[in-house]
Each structure stands twice: as structure tokens, then as C-alpha cells.
Amino acid sequence: MKARSVGEVLDERIARGEGSLVGYLPAGFPDLQTGIDAAVALAENGVDAIELGVPYSDPVMDGLVIQQATQKALANGFRLRDLFTAVEAVRSRVDVPVLVMTYWNPVVQFGVDRFADALADAGGCGLITPDITPDSAADWIATSDRTGLDRVFLAAPTSTDERLREIAQATRGFVYAVSTMGITGLRQDLDAAARGLVSRLRDAGAERTCVGIGVSNADQVSQVLEYADGAIVGTALVKSLADDGVAGLARTARALADGK
Structure with missing residues (x-):
């Protein structure tokens, strides 16, 4: 099944005056098949695009819940080749874009072109x-241009206007706006800097912006979608899967989707 770009999906919802919900899960958690079923459950319960994270031994940006999940996936034997198996299996069952979130080292170790070709062949978008920042990603930019894959860079409230322009120009799909400084996790209040960051990104030329890190309930999804094109939820979904399995995850996804 040919992958639709995440930009196409976001644009469809924007045209209807609606925002998008993006859901993150680590690939291979708690095991490969359950992780596939979990990602499918997201798509079947209101999530518009899926992020599958690559379990990594040094997850510097991840909070405790996601760290524990990725460690379990690795302990259960996850290997990078399993990522492509998971993407292909999810895409064979649901027609939603599947993005891969990964630290750069695994891609380099696998081979940038080899990784991109395997992801495209599996139906990933x-x-x-x-x-990595655009100025250090020349090889990835060239490879993604060759394969047509989306490339999503992150922007933070501390980014300079010049950096935001570089990110907006280099990104294809959406810019991932980091709502607050620090690691992923649940927060009671989103940093007000997120709203200002999205405004600055629009001024810098970003076509679409989704806000993540700290978004954990339907009210926060609704708040984010007042000013951004999408809301990204990770920790709340991972915790739900860890605590209550795929059925619990489906309930959480439906509740989050009520905020759209």
C-alpha cells in the first residue's frame, strides 16, 4: 500500500477546519506483534498519523515511561530490521501515515540510503x-529527496529566528514544535512558549506545525489545536499500553481524539 505523506493527511483535515492527532509508540513494545496491534489500534481510534520510535540504548530526549518501554523492547530482542517489519505490517492493515522517530546514530550505522529504501519499501512515509539539525543533515536531505520521504525536524522555543527559517525550509511534512524545554513526559500545564513558537514558525515559512512533549489529555489536545495543525501524544499512550494493554490504549486514543 503506497504511503500517503503526512502533509497530505494534515492538509485534508486543515481543509475541513480540523486539527490532527499524532500518536507515538516505540516499535517492538512490549513485543513486536503487540506493538503492531497497538499501532493499528491507534489508527482505528482517531489517531491521524503514527510515529513509531526506534528503541535506542541512549535515549537522551525521552522521559522515564518511554525509556522503560524502549528498554523492554530491546531486552525482548528488538533489532532494527524489525522496524521495517512493523511498519509494513501496520500499513497493510490501516491507511494512515507511519513516520519513524529515530536518533540519527542507528540510521548511520544501518546506512542512510539503505535505511531510507527499506522504510519506503515498507510503506513508511x-x-x-x-x-540532527538541517545544517548537519545534508546526506539525509539528499536521500529523502531521492526517495520522496518526509523529513521532520524539531524546533524549540529557544531556537533563533534564523534557525527557525532553516528548519521551515528543510522540513517536509510538518515541523515538530517542542512545547517546552526538557525530556518527554506528562505535564499538567503546557508551556505557554509553544503558542509563541508556532507563531514564529509560521512567520519563518513553516507550512504545517505540530506540537509535542507534554500533551497528555483531550483538553490539552484541544488547546494545542487552537493554534497548531496537530498535537503529538506519546507518554500517555505508552503508559496506557504498558498498564492496560491494547484495549486500554484504544480507550486512551479515543479519549484523546475527543479533543480534536
Whole structure:
């Protein structure tokens, strides 16, 4: 099944005056098949695009819940080749964009072109790369241009206007706006800087912006969608899967989707 770009899906909802819900899960958690079923459950319960994270031994940007999940996936034998198996299996069952979120080192170790070709062949639509900036990503930009994959870079409230322009120009799909400084996790209040960051990104030329880190309930999804094109939820979904399995995850996804 040919992958639709995440931009196409966001644009469809924007045209209807609606925002999008993006859901994150680590690939291979708690095991490969359950992780596939969990991602499918997201798509079947109101999530518009899926992020599958690559379990990594040094997840510097992740909070405790996601760290524990990725460690369990690795302990259960997850290997990078399993990522492509998971993407292909999810895409064979649901027609939603599947992005891969990965630190850059695993891509380099696998081979940038080899990774991109395997992801495209599996039906994935692109990469979110939290630890590289456009000025250090020439090889990825060239490869994603060749393969047509989306490339999502992160922007933070501390980013300069010049950096935001570079990110907006280099990104394809959406810019991932980090709502607050720090690691992923649940927060009671989103940093007000997120709203200002989205405004600055629009001024910098970003076509679409989704806000993540700290978004954990339907009210926060609704708040984010007042000013952004999408809301990204990770920790709340991972915790739900860990605590209550796929059925619990489905309930959480439906509740979050009520905020759209």
C-alpha cells in the first residue's frame, strides 16, 4: 500500500477546519506483534498519523515511561530490521501515515540510503530526527529527496529566528514544535512558549506545525489545536499500553481524539 505523506493527511483535515492527532509508540513494545496491534489500534481510534520510535540504548530526549518501554523492547530482542517489519505490517492493515522517530546514530550505522529504501519499501512515509539539525543533515536531505520521504525536524522555543527559517525550509511534512524545554513526559500545564513558537514558525515559512512533549489529555489536545495543525501524544499512550494493554490504549486514543 503506497504511503500517503503526512502533509497530505494534515492538509485534508486543515481543509475541513480540523486539527490532527499524532500518536507515538516505540516499535517492538512490549513485543513486536503487540506493538503492531497497538499501532493499528491507534489508527482505528482517531489517531491521524503514527510515529513509531526506534528503541535506542541512549535515549537522551525521552522521559522515564518511554525509556522503560524502549528498554523492554530491546531486552525482548528488538533489532532494527524489525522496524521495517512493523511498519509494513501496520500499513497493510490501516491507511494512515507511519513516520519513524529515530536518533540519527542507528540510521548511520544501518546506512542512510539503505535505511531510507527499506522504510519506503515498507510503506513508511518519513523520519522524525530529533538530534540532527538541517545544517548537519545534508546526506539525509539528499536521500529523502531521492526517495520522496518526509523529513521532520524539531524546533524549540529557544531556537533563533534564523534557525527557525532553516528548519521551515528543510522540513517536509510538518515541523515538530517542542512545547517546552526538557525530556518527554506528562505535564499538567503546557508551556505557554509553544503558542509563541508556532507563531514564529509560521512567520519563518513553516507550512504545517505540530506540537509535542507534554500533551497528555483531550483538553490539552484541544488547546494545542487552537493554534497548531496537530498535537503529538506519546507518554500517555505508552503508559496506557504498558498498564492496560491494547484495549486500554484504544480507550486512551479515543479519549484523546475527543479533543480534536
